[in-house]
Amino acid sequence: MPEPTTPDQRPAEPVKPAAGPVRPESRPSAEPQGKPEVAPEPAPAPAPAPGPAAPTTGRERLIGALRKPSRAQAIVAVLLAVVGFAAVTQVRANEVDDSYAGLREQDLIDVLNGLAGTTQRAQSEIAHLETTRRDLQSSTDARQAALAQAQDRADTLAIMAGLVPVTGPGIRITVTEDTAPVSVDTMLDTIQELRAAGAEAMQINGKVRIVAQSSVEEAVGGISVDGTLLRSPYVIDVIGEPHTLTGGMTFLEGPRAQFEEDGQTVKIDELQSLDIESTVQPKQPQYAQPDTSQ
């Protein structure tokens, strides 16, 4: 390195001179090859200087080193190879090795402490999440209960208002006019008695559902219920407890006796299952409004 310098030569042959002089230096065996190159050109000989000459600044020195191998560089290369090898090995071992075989006692204790802390944190998190889950479940349960209750209520109201077809045990009353037409009073009495006996749904002739707003009027050729003309025979389907309903019809001086007195034949069938298909269209109340003050 500490060779004298002739900077003037540099611009002429920056690369070759650098390579030329080095070879003999780093590889004595290569001299025979290197010399022939050098021989033809006298310039290269002094040229070696450019590298060392530049050394005035570190940057030039580094550039020179990159262009011009030397024996020292070979040694450095070997050591750097060792460093690179060891570093890669260590990195790999660090990445791959997940066993604790090579750790010190203190390290193992630290690892254990860390794991214990992590476990504790995880457990508290589990407890926290479980609490949240319980809260959510109970609120879900409450919501579902409220929903079921509301659904039950809606079903009950729909049946009472006659909005949905219903099915269930009950009786079928067939009133046939023999000698006289059915009177409105008797029909109203019948409906009232059936309601008193616990009728839950009623329809007449499979056409008209009897609800709270139903009205019964006399009409030409029969009876008009809710504006629908019904004729004999009148078939009244009633859902409720069959025996009670039958009892409500047949007691002394009851509706059956009244019908027969008026001159009609009454036939009562107790059925285990009865379908009431007719419904009424819900009507928006025009005048009545819910009183929220209570």
Add this chain to the structure above:
Amino acid sequence: MIAALGLLVGILLGLWFRPDVPLGLEPYLPIAVVASMDAVFGGLRAYLDGIFDDKVFVVSFFSNVVIAAAIVYLGDKLGVGGQLSTGVIVVLGIRIFSNVAAIRRHLFHA
């Protein structure tokens, strides 16, 4: 150039052979690597200063590695291996930083 190639070759060899670190050396290899990095940066700085000497470099390289490993080994025997290796790493890290600062001044004049 050769030096850079040497580093590359070493890395490639490490990737190629995938050697297993002997159990006994496992705590010392990282220290040795950091110590050798310190030696390498010191050598680069010396080179840029123009006072590089390959003999010095080789000797400092090995002595650095050996002393660092020895300190940690001693610490292991005394029961303070973890702390001592931390200390060694801190010292070497400081040296590496100062060396790199000098190198930076040389290369970028800043």
